[in-house]
Amino acid sequence: MLDIALIGHGAIAAHVAAHCPEGARVGAVICRPGRAAAARAALGDVSAMEAVADLPTRPGLLIDCAGHEGLRAHGPAALQSGIDLLTVSVGALADPELEADLARAVAEGGATLTLASGAIGALDALRAAARGADLEVTYRGRKPPAGWHGSRAEEVLDLDALTGAEVHFSGTAREAARLYPKNANVAAAVALAGAGFDATRAVLIADPEAGGNLHEISARGSFGRFEFRIEGRALPGNPRSSALTALSVLAEIRRRLSGIRI
Ligand SMILES: NC(=O)C1=CN([C@@H]2O[C@H](COP(=O)(O)OP(=O)(O)OC[C@H]3O[C@@H](n4cnc5c(N)ncnc54)[C@H](OP(=O)(O)O)[C@@H]3O)[C@@H](O)[C@H]2O)C=CC1
Numbered sequence: 535m536l537d538i539a540l541i542g543h544g545a546i547a548a549h550v551a552a553h554c555p556e557g558a559r560v561g562a563v564i565c566r567p568g569r570a571a572a573a574r575a576a577l578g579d580v581s582a583m584e585a586v587a588d589l590p591t592r593p594g595l596l597i598d599c600a601g602h603e604g605l606r607a608h609g610p611a612a613l614q615s616g617i618d619l620l621t622v623s624v625g626a627l628a629d630p631e632l633e634a635d636l637a638r639a640v641a642e643g644g645a646t647l648t649l650a651s652g653a654i655g656a657l658d659a660l661r662a663a664a665r666g667a668d669l670e671v672t673y674r675g676r677k678p679p680a681g682w683h684g685s686r687a688e689e690v691l692d693l694d695a696l697t698g699a700e701v702h703f704s705g706t707a708r709e710a711a712r713l714y715p716k717n718a719n720v721a722a723a724v725a726l727a728g729a730g731f732d733a734t735r736a737v738l739i740a741d742p743e744a745g746g747n748l749h750e751i752s753a754r755g756s757f758g759r760f761e762f763r764i765e766g767r768a769l770p771g772n773p774r775s776s777a778l779t780a781l782s783v784l785a786e787i788r789r790r791l792s793g794i795r796i
C-alpha cells in the first residue's frame with residue numbers, strides 16, 4: 535500500500551483524495567494553522583497537522599497541492615528527511631533560491647522531487663527537443679475572466695467588463711510564474727521541460743469567449759516543430775485550476791504503483 539500525505543485541501547487535493555487509486559491511500563494532510571477541521575471536511579478521514587515533522591507515519595509519497603507557499607513551507611523539510619515529493623506548484627521553482635534549497639534537500643535526503651505535468655501535455659516532446667539545438671518555445675495561456683480572478687490580471691484589466699480577448703502578460707516564463715503563482719505553473723512546466731525559464735516566452739490572455747482553460751505550446755528547433763493545444767475543463771471547486779492537473783497527480787500515483795511505466 536502506498537501511504538500518501540497531502541499538502542493542502544483545496545480543489546486539487548479534494549479530487550485526488552476522492553479518486554485515489556487502489557493500492558494507495560491518503561492518510562494525512564498538512565494544512566495551515568487553525569485549518570485542521572476544514573481539511574478534514576474537504577478530504578474525509580485523515581490526520582491533519584501543520585508540519586512534516588508532525589506526520590504520524592512516514593508517507594511513501596507527499597503530494598503538494600497547496601500552491602507556491604505550501605511547497606516553500608514544507609518541500610525542503612520533506613525532501614531533507616528522505617520523503618519523496620510530488621508537486622503541482624511548478625512555478626515556485628522560478629525563484630532561484632527556492633530551487634537551490636530544493637536541490638540541496640534532494641541531494642541531502644536522497645529523495646526525489648517530481649514536478650506534475652499538471653494542466654499541460656507534450657512535456658515529453660519538449661524534453662527530447664531540448665536535447666537538440668536552437669529550441670524556441672512560446673506558451674500561450676487563455677482562460678475566461680473567471681479563471682483570472684485573484685491574479686495579477688485584475689491589476690491590468692477590468693476582467694468583468696471585457697468584450698473581447700485581452701493580453702495581460704507577455705514576457706518570460708520566469709516572470710509569468712512569479713507574477714501569477716496560481717495561474718502560470720503551466721508556463722513553468724513548459725520552461726523546465728524545454729528551453730528554460732528565461733528563454734521561454736509566455737503570453738497570458740483573458741478571453742470572454744474562451745470555452746475552457748486553453749493552453750498552447752509552439753516549439754521549433756533542430757528537431758523540427760510542433761504545436762500543442764489543450765482545452766481543459768476547470769475543476770468544480772476552482773475556475774482557475776484545470777481538472778487535468780488533479781488527473782495528472784492521480785496518473786503519477788498510478789505510475790508509481792505499476793511495474794510497467796509510461
Ligand atoms: N501545475 C499545474 O498545471 C497547476 C498548478 N496549480 C497550482 O495548484 C495550486 C492549488 O490549486 P487548487 O487546489 O485549485 O487551489 P485551492 O485554492 O482550491 O486550494 C489551495 C489549498 O492549499 C492550502 N494552502 C495554501 N497555502 C498553504 C500552506 N502554506 N500550507 C498548507 N496548505 C496551504 C489552502 O488552504 P487554506 O484553505 O487554509 O487557504 C487550500 O486548502 C494553485 O495555487 C496553483 O499554484 C493549479 C492549477 C494547475
Ligand SMILES: O=C([O-])CC(=O)C(=O)O
Pocket residue numbers: 653715716717718719720721747766774775776777779
Ligand atoms: O489549471 C490551469 O489551467 C493552469 C494553471 O492554473 C496554472 O498553470 O497554474
